[in-house]
Amino acid sequence: MNRPKPTSLGAGQDTADRVRELLSRMTLAEKIGQMCLAEGGHDHPPAVLGDDLRNGSIGAVLNVVDVEIVNELQRIAVEESRLGIPLLVGRDVIHGFKTVLPIPLGLAATWNPDLAREGARVAALEAAKAGVNWTFAPMIDVSRDPRWGRIAESFGECEYLTSVMGRASIEGFQGDRLTDTGSIAACAKHFIGYGAVESGRDYATTNIPDTELRNVYLRPFRAAAEVGVGSFMTSFSDLNGVPGTGNRYILSDVLRDELGYGGFVVSDWDSVRQLKIHGLTENDRESAYTAVTAGVDIEMAGDAFGNHLLDLVEQGRVGEAQIDTAVGRILSIKFQLGLFENPYTDPGHLPEMASNRALNTARDAALQSIVLLKNEGGALPLAMDRLRSLAVIGPLADEAYEQLGTWVFDGDPGLSVTPLQAIRDVVGDRVELRYVRAMANSRSRVGDEFDEAEKVAGAADAVLLFLGEESILSGEAHCRADISLPGDQVELVRRMRLTGKPIIAVMLAGRPLTLSNIVDDVDAILFAWHPGTMGGPAIADLLFGREVPSGKLPATFPRIVGQIPIYYSQKNGGKPPSTETVVFIDDIDAYAPQTSLGMSAFHLDTHFTPLFPFGHGLSYTEFDYKDVRASAEEIHPGGTITVSAELCNRGDREAEEIVQLYTRDVAASITRPVRELKGFRRVRLGPGETTTVCFELNSDDLSFYGQDGKRTVEPGLFHAWIGGSSDADCRTRFRIVA
Numbered sequence: 001m002n003r004p005k006p007t008s009l010g011a012g013q014d015t016a017d018r019v020r021e022l023l024s025r026m027t028l029a030e031k032i033g034q035m036c037l038a039e040g041g042h043d044h045p046p047a048v049l050g051d052d053l054r055n056g057s058i059g060a061v062l063n064v065v066d067v068e069i070v071n072e073l074q075r076i077a078v079e080e081s082r083l084g085i086p087l088l089v090g091r092d093v094i095h096g097f098k099t100v101l102p103i104p105l106g107l108a109a110t111w112n113p114d115l116a117r118e119g120a121r122v123a124a125l126e127a128a129k130a131g132v133n134w135t136f137a138p139m140i141d142v143s144r145d146p147r148w149g150r151i152a153e154s155f156g157e158c159e160y161l162t163s164v165m166g167r168a169s170i171e172g173f174q175g176d177r178l179t180d181t182g183s184i185a186a187c188a189k190h191f192i193g194y195g196a197v198e199s200g201r202d203y204a205t206t207n208i209p210d211t212e213l214r215n216v217y218l219r220p221f222r223a224a225a226e227v228g229v230g231s232f233m234t235s236f237s238d239l240n241g242v243p244g245t246g247n248r249y250i251l252s253d254v255l256r257d258e259l260g261y262g263g264f265v266v267s268d269w270d271s272v273r274q275l276k277i278h279g280l281t282e283n284d285r286e287s288a289y290t291a292v293t294a295g296v297d298i299e300m301a302g303d304a305f306g307n308h309l310l311d312l313v314e315q316g317r318v319g320e321a322q323i324d325t326a327v328g329r330i331l332s333i334k335f336q337l338g339l340f341e342n343p344y345t346d347p348g349h350l351p352e353m354a355s356n357r358a359l360n361t362a363r364d365a366a367l368q369s370i371v372l373l374k375n376e377g378g379a380l381p382l383a384m385d386r387l388r389s390l391a392v393i394g395p396l397a398d399e400a401y402e403q404l405g406t407w408v409f410d411g412d413p414g415l416s417v418t419p420l421q422a423i424r425d426v427v428g429d430r431v432e433l434r435y436v437r438a439m440a441n442s443r444s445r446v447g448d449e450f451d452e453a454e455k456v457a458g459a460a461d462a463v464l465l466f467l468g469e470e471s472i473l474s475g476e477a478h479c480r481a482d483i484s485l486p487g488d489q490v491e492l493v494r495r496m497r498l499t500g501k502p503i504i505a506v507m508l509a510g511r512p513l514t515l516s517n518i519v520d521d522v523d524a525i526l527f528a529w530h531p532g533t534m535g536g537p538a539i540a541d542l543l544f545g546r547e548v549p550s551g552k553l554p555a556t557f558p559r560i561v562g563q564i565p566i567y568y569s570q571k572n573g574g575k576p577p578s579t580e581t582v583v584f585i586d587d588i589d590a591y592a593p594q595t596s597l598g599m600s601a602f603h604l605d606t607h608f609t610p611l612f613p614f615g616h617g618l619s620y621t622e623f624d625y626k627d628v629r630a631s632a633e634e635i636h637p638g639g640t641i642t643v644s645a646e647l648c649n650r651g652d653r654e655a656e657e658i659v660q661l662y663t664r665d666v667a668a669s670i671t672r673p674v675r676e677l678k679g680f681r682r683v684r685l686g687p688g689e690t691t692t693v694c695f696e697l698n699s700d701d702l703s704f705y706g707q708d709g710k711r712t713v714e715p716g717l718f719h720a721w722i723g724g725s726s727d728a729d730c731r732t733r734f735r736i737v738a
């Protein structure tokens with residue numbers, strides 16, 4: 001497409017010079033226009049937005065993904081406005097675009113940052129082909145409450161794993177250079193603490209002490225700032241009484257002064273005007289004032305900035321220097337993206353949608369995301385030579401759209417290969433395959449097909465039971481107070497159990513579920529999250545042993561919802577539970593005096609451990625860990641130490657294990673978690689092979705933020721574990737000495 005080059009403002013000059021030069025030519029109204037992000041999802045955006053673009057009162061649009069329309073919007077902005085400033089074009093490209101990868105919680109279960117980077121890259125290439133140059137991803141909110149629908153969109157409960165996966169995603173979206181074809185600006189969201197909403201209810205209040213804020217919720221955002229993420233997005237939620245969008249402490253003191261971040265900050269959808277609803281301001285004018293002085297540079301899908309900032313500056317309440325700082329950050333990313341030189345998208349310069357690279361990446365990601373939670377009696381893998389007939393039962397075996405998961409605005413279910421299709425492809429005519437849906441959907445009550453399902457299952461050699469949640473049961477504003485299997489799925493499991501056949505449950509869901517009420521009734525559980533476009537082939541490859549499961553949980557699976565919050569890196573407390581100290585409700589008569597003696601932190605009606613812990617995931621082989629050791633008994637601050645273990649594959653299958661390193665700071669100026677993930681590595685071993693896995697730790701890796709808000713490395717005793725889960729018991733110790 002040879003459109004005339006827009007006014008070049010001296011391409012090649014240092015970006016800062018170019019920003020200064022352009023700012024010097026802008027009117028106050030044009031500057032404020034750059035701070036406004038308009039929703040473009042109308043019938044015909046150029047007709048609706050054209051005048052605003054011509055007079056420079058919009059600097060960015062979102063939710064326009066027709067490349068011709070995007071180019072028309074850019075043309076109006078570049079060729080029909082006074083200064084020809086191109087637009088940012090934003091979209092939620094969260095886990096794929098047309099080709100959909102597993103939901104981020106599933107991607108986290110791969111513990112594979114290279115895959116996260118490649119997944120973000122293929123997503124960026126597809127989105128850029130549609131004209132998108134800015135994604136509202138990655139979401140790096142540490143999420144420890146599976147009732148929260150947006151845990152699906154997160155990388156789970158661990159700040160370390162979230163930091164690693166978030167950094168890799170940003171690298172994938174932004175590429176080596178933002179000017180590269182297919183590179184799009186990323187957005188670290190939601191700043192900050194959104195994952196800690198009370199009772200897992202979306203948009204609710206969060207109360208996070210400063211040490212917890214720095215040691216947990218801030219770590220992924222610090223990593224994102226360090227890797228050069230193009231933007232940050234504020235959180236809807238109220239943080240300690242001040243909503244993220246109006247919170248000067250986190251948007252200026254922490255983000256700018258402490259992290260030194262130089263990119264721009266966008267509000268969440270209309271969250272500037274929501275400051276009034278929160279009760280932080282009385283009206284939109286005050287909301288605009290509060291947000292812009294707190295540090296918000298662009299208002300998403302609201303008109304507080306457009307209606308009030310000019311007056312606020314002319315009245316002297318907001319300094320024009322503040323506006324220049326905000327607009328400077330916005331212009332800077334536009335220069336870095338090369339938009340002044342190339343504002344238009346030529347889709348012919350980008351790969352086709354659903355390229356082999358995209359589909360292969362989606363399949364690899366799905367394969368590595370699936371977690372084998374349970375496998376008894378050798379139920380898996382299925383041995384084709386011993387199978388005459390298979391029953392496939394359940395409402396989620398053949399749902400091309402549902403397997404994509406939440407946040408798939410542009411996903412194409414027509415590309416999906418469902419589990420049922422993939423299983424059919426594998427077995428062909430060698431095995432008789434009978435499929436009974438049994439339920440209209442996951443929330444259905446006892447379906448009239450339960451009898452049919454029981455009959456078909458009873459006649460088969462094995463039962464593949466596809467259960468879980470549809471995509472609508474997780475994601476933004478889709479939270480659940482009860483996270484057990486919806487509808488009458490538990491009854492369906494019971495009916496399958498009555499057949500006496502081997503039952504393999506395959507779960508599709510956007511969150512950890514409480515499975516205590518079915519875990520003993522099935523022989524194996526493959527937890528597939530929402531595995532995306534290629535979820536079917538990945539599930540089939542694992543079911544029939546063509547591939548070996550390697551996924552590990554990025555979030556704890558509670559026994560019952562009442563255990564929440566329950567996560568691996570909890571504090572020990574002064575009376576931690578142990579099997580000797582707990583009393584159960586059904587033996588309450590035995591011994592339950594109202595006394596604190598010998599009592600500890602437990603619930604009477606459930607065991608104090610989770611059903612499946614963070615980091616858990618089985619294989620088709622057995623991995624043994626032994627001889628965990630530290631390279632020294634003592635290190636000094638600034639020193640390093642190597643923690644190693646011997647890993648043996650004592651089974652008969654070649655397989656990959658995600659080896660995990662955890663530490664505990666046994667005594668410090670503030671109490672520290674009983675375990676903290678400090679490293680992990682994917683190791684492939686053949687049958688009988690042994691290797692030594694080493695992790696190097698420097699004292700900085702063992703630092704934390706103390707009461708004074710400063711990062712510190714304190715002398716003291718550390719424990720270290722290496723294993724295949726957060727409940728690994730192979731432990732060594734070392735000491736930091738002053």
Ligand code: GLC
Binds near residue numbers: 092136189268269476
């Ligand atoms: C939302 C979400 C945010 C998303 C934005 C644009 O409400 O909170 O994550 O990027 O709107 O769709």
